[in-house]
Amino acid sequence: MQAFPGKIKPAVALIGCGTVGTAMGKLLVDAGYRISGVATGNLETARGAAEVTRSEKFSDCPWEVTRGANVVFITTPDDLIESTCNRISEHRGFEQDAVVIHCSGALSSDILSSARDCGAVVASLHPLQSFASVDEAIALVPGSYCTIEGDKVALPVVRQVVQDLGGILLEITAEKKTLYHAGAVAASNYLVTLMHLALELNESAGLPGDISFKALLPLIKGTLSNIGAKGIPDALTGPIGRGDVQTVAAHLKALKKAAPEFLPLFRCLGLYTVDLARAKGSLNKEAADKLVALLGPLWPA
Numbered sequence: 001m002q003a004f005p006g007k008i009k010p011a012v013a014l015i016g017c018g019t020v021g022t023a024m025g026k027l028l029v030d031a032g033y034r035i036s037g038v039a040t041g042n043l044e045t046a047r048g049a050a051e052v053t054r055s056e057k058f059s060d061c062p063w064e065v066t067r068g069a070n071v072v073f074i075t076t077p078d079d080l081i082e083s084t085c086n087r088i089s090e091h092r093g094f095e096q097d098a099v100v101i102h103c104s105g106a107l108s109s110d111i112l113s114s115a116r117d118c119g120a121v122v123a124s125l126h127p128l129q130s131f132a133s134v135d136e137a138i139a140l141v142p143g144s145y146c147t148i149e150g151d152k153v154a155l156p157v158v159r160q161v162v163q164d165l166g167g168i169l170l171e172i173t174a175e176k177k178t179l180y181h182a183g184a185v186a187a188s189n190y191l192v193t194l195m196h197l198a199l200e201l202n203e204s205a206g207l208p209g210d211i212s213f214k215a216l217l218p219l220i221k222g223t224l225s226n227i228g229a230k231g232i233p234d235a236l237t238g239p240i241g242r243g244d245v246q247t248v249a250a251h252l253k254a255l256k257k258a259a260p261e262f263l264p265l266f267r268c269l270g271l272y273t274v275d276l277a278r279a280k281g282s283l284n285k286e287a288a289d290k291l292v293a294l295l296g297p298l299w300p301a
């Protein structure tokens, strides 16, 4: 299937006009697409999104705007994607051959399968980014990886959409999406958790809160740069990588006294880091065994 025959850009409908839906609409209209309609739960929100995306129609009823659209984005919260798609299908709201897309990272395109009853094809397109606002999403989608999977006939259209959004294409299978999303959670959400741990320990150490993050930032950036340059495990530095058993023992003692609530997380990360140090080859067996004895076991057998 040729993505857009004759280079005519398709008519796009957006269902769910929050951060991602509105930003997708704005980026697509700027790329020459026609936004034929937008619908969201609240009519005033739909009106605002219609202004931003220069949409021809807005509604609080999805199937009023999906009829006539060649591409439909369902950008509601994840838990509502399947039921929203089902309701549109029940009202015969999808055109034959329309491409129906959701943007969830964790869910596969299979949750849109009811759209196939109308003769539509389905796909998912996940921007691998974290967006706090519409403006941020408009700025960040171009240059971000966009992970896609779906029906074979839908994919040429979705690839074209990613290219027009300025995204970088990454293809995956439906079965692997949840695992892929768990990786994204580790890289983004758990990084926040790790920073929280570091800042709390700094606070316990008496560092002023307003400079604590600033002081850590060059270290964080240096570590990311090392990972980019050397990869893992070679980028690993620090006491576990060097086999400094007494330093690790002192850390655990200090945490036990000042911040015992963080000990399980700190020990768990330490044990995992011992494995990385072993893989790097920087740890002899004696030091590794001592570190494992210090840090584990985390849970009774």
Ligand SMILES: NC(=O)c1ccc[n+]([C@@H]2O[C@H](COP(=O)([O-])OP(=O)(O)OC[C@H]3O[C@@H](n4cnc5c(N)ncnc54)[C@H](OP(=O)(O)O)[C@@H]3O)[C@@H](O)[C@H]2O)c1
Residues within 6 Å of the ligand: 015, 016, 017, 018, 019, 020, 021, 039, 040, 041, 042, 043, 045, 046, 062, 075, 076, 077, 078, 080, 084, 102, 103, 104, 105, 126, 127, 128, 129, 130, 131, 132
């Ligand atoms: N934000 C991110 O960082 C990010 C990144 C990558 C992917 N995603 C994915 O993008 C999708 C949308 O996320 P988001 O962050 O844009 O969420 P959001 O800002 O909460 O927007 C969701 C929108 O859906 C509308 N909505 C709720 N129920 C609806 C219904 N029954 N019918 C029609 N519209 C409905 C809501 O508007 P009303 O209240 O007016 O109904 C709301 O504006 C999700 O699948 C998410 O996983 C998000």
